[in-house]
Amino acid sequence: MSTSATAHTNRLAGATSPYLLQHAHNPVDWQPWGPDALEEARAKNKPILLSVGYAACHWCHVMAHESFEDEATAAVMNELFVNIKVDREERPDIDQIYMTALHLLGEQGGWPLTMFLTPRAEPVWGGTYFPKEARFGRPAFTDVLREVARLFREEPEKIERNCAALLTRLAEKARPIGKITIGLRELDAAAIEVGNMFDPVHGGLRGAPKFPQPGLLEFLWRAGLRSGDGRFFQTVEHTLVHMCEGGIYDHLGGGFSRYSVDERWLVPHFEKMLYDNAQLLELLALAWQRSGNELFAQRARETVGWLAREMTTEVGAFAASLDADSEGEEGKFYVWSLKEIEDALGAEDAADFAAQYDVRPGGNFEGHNILNYLNDLPRSTDQASFLAEVASRSKENATRFSMLRGKLLAIRDKRIRPGLDDKILADWNGLMIAALVRAGLILDEPTWLAMARRAFAFIAGAMTQGDRLGHSWRTRKPLFPGLASDFAAMSRAALALHEATGEGAFLEHALAWQGALDAHYADLETGGYYLTADDAGDLLLRPHSTADDATPNHNAVAAQNLVRLAAVTGEHAFRDRADRLIDGILSAQAQARGLFGHVALLNALDLRLRAAEIVATGPEAERFAQAALKLSYLDRIVLRAPSAADLPPSHPAQEKLKAAPGSAAFICVGERCSLPVTKADKIAEAVAGMQR
Secondary structure, three states: OEOOOOOOOOOOOOOOOHHHHHOOOOOOOOEEOOHHHHHHHHHHOOOEEEEEEOOOOHHHHHHHHHHHOEHHHHHHHHHHOEEEEEEOOOOHHHHHHHHHHHHHOOOOOOEOEEEEEOOOOOEEEEEOOOOOOOEOOEOOHHHHHHHHHHHHHHOHHHHHHOHHHHHHHHHHHHOOOOOOOOOHHHHHHHHHHHHOOEOOOOOOEOOOOEOOOHHHHHHHHHHHHHHOOHHHHHHHHHHHHHHHHOOOEOOOOOOEOOEEOOOOOOOEEOOEEHHHHHHHHHHHHHHHHHHOOHHHHHHHHHHHHHHHHHHEOOOOOEOOEEOOEEOOEEOOOOOEOHHHHHHHHOHHHHHHHHHHOOOOOOOOEOOEEOOOOHHHOOOOOOHHHHHHHHHHOOOOOHHHHHHHHHHHHHHHOOOOOOOEEOOEEHHHHHHHHHHHHHHHHHHOOHHHHHHHHHHHHHHHHHOEEOOEEOOEEEOOEEEOOOOHHHHHHHHHHHHHHHHHHOOHHHHHHHHHHHHHHHHHHEOOOOOOEOOOOOOOOOOOOOOOOOOOOOOOOHHHHHHHHHHHHHHHHOOHHHHHHHHHHHHHHHHHHHHOOOHHHHHHHHHHHHHHHHOEEEEEEOOOHHHHHHHHHOOOHHHEEEEEEOOHHHOOOOOOHHHHHHHOOOOEEEEEEOOEEOOOEOOHHHHHHHHHHHHO
């Protein structure tokens, strides 16, 4: 049981440091660093637990609340250790000594710093934040305390050589018998397995048909960010290049079809879905951001052009899909004969265009021509060489071919069009709104943000009753109640808009929709969410799948939302809910060998464990926030707090504002916090250093 412990007063009460005074009423028998504490450790022959932090350190406060304010945890600390608390800003010398020792032990640094010392103050082992309870492959803090104390007590002569044994025992504690635990180690192993499933020649999963699989591609991309292994990025980019140049992509009108029936990405199933293009838009922006390959930026811009031209309804939200068929024949709207190309462009231009886009007299598929650029791709079987050649090649007469494509598009627009499913779905729109925001920030396209705002405004207005969303809207008729996927995807969109703009109204929507999701869809036994509401009375039972489909499962989207809400609101209850959801579903699926059907939830776990929480403070907070927003959206959460009035009174970033040296960015990664970054152009470097 946790308590504020106001009845306790320890030996920090006489300190001058605000950070130490924050812990003066913990039930832990803290004392400041000094001769008295060190002498007590020697006299009692007790190991020292050294805890170093600072007043503006978010995860220092989390560990304090979870463990140092807890009576039971404090009792273990008091029994087994001499407990010393240090303000690293007051005693940077002590901090530097033991932080260096932690690095030499092969552990990542940051604050809170938790070190275990001999009674002579010699460093033995340590870490940063330890959770109160074991989760995601991390041992519980009390298990750490007892195991370290046991080694000191039973093997004092071997203690300095027992780090490896200690880590092995703690790893066992972090993965209890009878329960499968998923942590960073398991994510890395799964990513290697997924990478080996990809086609080394054509990209995508081996064989045919080939689906875009954006969730798997994101999973590999995150593995690259975690490990720094460029092969993960190369696998994703290699796949995207083939998709961008294949027939699955519409080279005249933009946008991707649902899937390719062959292994080369040449022959698509010609329907175009809003959700596929939303997820691929995000990946194209990430790929361009890392590689600078203009192919990815071009396809992203063309896809948004298609979205604006063909999929945006008169109310500003986005239609669901375009049919594959026209005039009773699949793909008829999209394919060409050589004669049609010649009639449209003239002999000379048609000959050049045909050579460029694989147009043949007899067709390249069943007598028809599907425009594609696959034959122009490099022949290298080495992915790194392949990507280098793709990035460096120059398409001669690019302006000329753009003009020729424009002529063909104008002619194609006169054909009988495939059917447009113009209903507006809240969940699919939520995916596209977030994609427009995220890709627009990376590619510096403010009009995409305007498109996202307009679509969001329509759904938040016409498709909302109080805090309840509808699922679909057409001919002024919304369908209520919405699904859990609607609440999850639209909350995701709201959080993306809030992060991009800093506007509180978007956060209010996200909080309201999360509240409705918890009230009407929660499965209290598993921590997840039913697909349908508790007041949707026309079903025999409530669907409760946790597996991904062509879209990420609503539980996975909700888990990411909860992680982001915890950071921007300072409410740890959101993070606790995310932990219960992720751990509950993934543990069960690991036992059932179903992890690869839950890749989106594995992506949520990666965010939970590695997100860079960046708080921009001071009069230039917006400039710092804009610098932070240029980082990959996959693992950063940006919060603006120019002044204390911009935050809830209980938000842990309040302490950051008090400690901020003018304008600054405070960065926490994986439950460790850095020192304040006082130059906006150093944020990326600081985050990279924390995430390595």
